[in-house]
Amino acid sequence: xxxxxxxxxxxxxxxxxxxxxxxxxxxxxxxxxxxxxxxxxxxxxxxxxxxxxxxxxxxxxxxxxxxxxxxxxxxxxxxxxxxxxxxxxxxxxxxxxxxxxxxxxxxxxxxxxxxxxxxxxxxxxxxxxxxxxxxxxxxxxxxxxxxxxxxxxxxxxxxxxxxxxxxxxxxxxxxxxxxxxxxxxxxxxxxxxxxxxxxxxxxxxxxxxxxxxxxxxxxxxxxxxxxxxxxxxxxxxxxxxxxxxxxxxxxxxxxx
Amino acid sequence: xxxxxxxxxxxxxxxxxxxxxxxxxxxxxxxxxxxxxxxxxxxxxxxxxxxxxxxxxxxxxxxxxxxxxxxxxxxxxxxxxxxxxxxxxxxxxxxxxxxxxxxxxxxxxxxxxxxxxxxxxxxxxxxxxxxxxxxxxxxxxxxxxxxxxxxxxxxxxxxxxxxxxxxxxxxxxxxxxxxxxxxxxxxxxxxxxxxxxxxxxxxxxxxxxxxxxxxxxxxxxxxxxxxxxxxxxxxxxxxxxxxxxxxxxxxxxxxxxxxxxxxxxxxxxxxxxxxxxxxxxxxxxxxxxxxxxxxxxxxxxxxxxxxxxxxxxxxxxxxxxxxxx
Numbered sequence: 001x002x003x004x005x006x007x008x009x010x011x012x013x014x015x016x017x018x019x020x021x022x023x024x025x026x027x028x029x030x031x032x033x034x035x036x037x038x039x040x041x042x043x044x045x046x047x048x049x050x051x052x053x054x055x056x057x058x059x060x061x062x063x064x065x066x067x068x069x070x071x072x073x074x075x076x077x078x079x080x081x082x083x084x085x086x087x088x089x090x091x092x093x094x095x096x097x098x099x100x101x102x103x104x105x106x107x108x109x110x111x112x113x114x115x116x117x118x119x120x121x122x123x124x125x126x127x128x129x130x131x132x133x134x135x136x137x138x139x140x141x142x143x144x145x146x147x148x149x150x151x152x153x154x155x156x157x158x159x160x161x162x163x164x165x166x167x168x169x170x171x172x173x174x175x176x177x178x179x180x181x182x183x184x185x186x187x188x189x190x191x192x193x194x195x196x197x198x199x200x201x202x203x204x205x206x207x208x209x210x211x212x213x214x215x216x217x218x219x220x221x222x223x224x225x226x227x228x229x230x231x232x233x234x235x236x237x238x239x240x241x242x243x244x245x246x247x248x249x250x251x252x253x254x255x256x
Numbered sequence: 257x258x259x260x261x262x263x264x265x266x267x268x269x270x271x272x273x274x275x276x277x278x279x280x281x282x283x284x285x286x287x288x289x290x291x292x293x294x295x296x297x298x299x300x301x302x303x304x305x306x307x308x309x310x311x312x313x314x315x316x317x318x319x320x321x322x323x324x325x326x327x328x329x330x331x332x333x334x335x336x337x338x339x340x341x342x343x344x345x346x347x348x349x350x351x352x353x354x355x356x357x358x359x360x361x362x363x364x365x366x367x368x369x370x371x372x373x374x375x376x377x378x379x380x381x382x383x384x385x386x387x388x389x390x391x392x393x394x395x396x397x398x399x400x401x402x403x404x405x406x407x408x409x410x411x412x413x414x415x416x417x418x419x420x421x422x423x424x425x426x427x428x429x430x431x432x433x434x435x436x437x438x439x440x441x442x443x444x445x446x447x448x449x450x451x452x453x454x455x456x457x458x459x460x461x462x463x464x465x466x467x468x469x470x471x472x473x474x475x476x477x478x479x480x481x482x483x484x485x486x487x488x489x490x491x492x493x494x495x496x497x498x499x500x501x502x503x504x505x506x507x508x509x510x511x512x513x514x515x516x517x518x519x520x521x522x523x524x525x526x527x528x529x530x531x532x533x534x535x536x537x538x539x540x541x542x543x544x545x546x547x548x549x550x551x552x553x554x555x556x557x558x559x560x561x562x563x564x565x566x567x568x569x570x571x572x573x574x575x576x577x578x579x580x581x
Contacts, residue, residue: 002325005326005355005356005357005358006356008355008356009352009353009355009356010352012348012351012352012355013341013344013348013352016344016345016348016352017341017343017344018343019343084341085341088339088340088341088342089336089338089339089340090339090340090341091339092301092304092306092335092336092339093339093340093353093396094356095304095305095306096304096305096306096327096328096331096333096335097327097328097353097356097357098356099304099305099321099322099324099327100322253308255301255306255307255308256301256306256307
């Protein structure tokens with residue numbers, strides 16, 4: 001069966017390069033460690049926070065604070081999985097072996113997304129439990145309403161970020177160009193657009209702004225977002241689908 | 257069998273491959289010859305479905321490349337030995353290719369052994385020398401035990417031992433009845449390996465013929481004359497309407513097969529000849545004659561030279577060629 005052959009081949013490819021290991025382990029370590037740090041700081045500062053802030057504290061979301069930095073490593077993972085093929089010239093060898101470009105791209109993305117899902121889930125659960133441990137008396141429990149959804153959502157969020165990066169890298173081909181666009185976008189631009197009141201209404205439909213809604217258990221004060229946690233993740237998934245279709249169309253049409 | 261029909265590739269204004277029609281047959285080494293930039297690599301990429309033709313068609317045993325199930329079992333190609341991920345080991349590089357085409361893992365070890373890379377199988381390929389990279393590329397081509405093999409400039413940059421190894425390998429592959437299609441910009445290399453020749457220049461087909469036929473048709477013959485009565489002979493030949501060119505070493509040269517005519521003229525006028533011999537130009541020269549008019553970066557762009565009725569001294573062609581390539 002051709003699809004399983006491609007998947008086995010892509011698994012060999014992804015496990016046999018060092019960048020897979022270091023990007024994913026960096027994503028895990030940074031997300032968990034930063035989440036623990038912010039959770040610990042929140043605990044020590046809790047008594048000095050105003051009563052409004054105390055009431056609206058979302059312990060689950062606090063333990064995911066490392067995600068904003070950790071996702072950058074996930075982006076590097078997603079970009080390198082695809083653009084390594086182009087920067088090394090391996091793409092010509094790969095497409096000579098699998099000339100059905102749709103099958104090639106689907107296989108590659110399926111394998112990388114599955115790996116990102118596993119690492120994302122581990123990261124998300126570790127972030128939650130270790131973060132909650134740091135929060136001490138202000139902690140949430142996995143059985144609390146909405147918490148399990150948020151933690152599973154954290155893993156899905158990381159997977160979708162990786163897939164979006166793969167789609168963008170498939171369109172742009174160059175690793176430097178892809179990273180040069182995605183890193184500042186997710187680290188700065190999206191945050192600015194999502195938090196400045198003038199652009200907020202548009203900014204919250206950006207992939208990471210909409211997707212991160214799934215990790216919130218308590219709504220922020222004055223939150224009038226027109227979608228719920230799953231709606232937000234759905235918006236993010238639409239971005240991912242768009243990026244992957246764009247990548248596929250260009251891969252199909254271009255000379256390798 | 258590889259069949260090209262009207263294959264054309266245009267990049268913007270430039271026609272890289274222009275209406276190529278020819279067939280590469282099994283059991284032979286077919287040399288694909290042309291100067292640098294003639295369109296050889298583009299043609300080979302289109303055979304593998306990597307580049308989309310602007311017009312025309314190319315088929316492998318009657319089918320398009322992307323219609324082949326497990327294509328590595330039909331066609332093995334070495335296009336660019338550097339097209340590997342340097343961070344991956346040789347073994348894993350071949351393994352991922354094998355898995356994508358349902359080829360057994362044991363075959364990976366076989367081809368590593370064939371090309372002599374077993375000892376470095378678990379080394380990352382970025383540490384490989386040019387020759388080792390070329391061997392790895394050939395191992396990948398052999399992986400599916402394909403009936404068709406395609407090599408793009410396989411001896412480029414190799415040492416004499418490596419060149420000899422590749423020549424022997426190609427000959428044994430053709431002797432097993434496989435189709436071997438190999439490109440080069442060196443006629444001398446083709447002369448040693450190829451049975452059949454396809455010559456292109458600026459994307460156009462210039463010749464599709466057996467090696468022997470190519471030599472017979474394209475090698476220029478000329479007559480070399482040495483005489484102590486040089487001035488007298490020149491007068492006689494001039495009167496007879498024969499064009500003479502002075503060669504470097506004091507000899508005279510006359511184009512074509514005119515030894516008898518010149519000998520009779522000399523005898524009639526009692527001119528002593530020390531040498532009267534028919535010479536065959538080298539293969540390299542035959543190739544240069546064929547392609548000189550279409551060499552893309554021709555040194556003499558201001559004078560379009562018609563090589564078939566050429567008036568320039570012979571040595572000039574080599575000089576042209578070196579500048580041009």
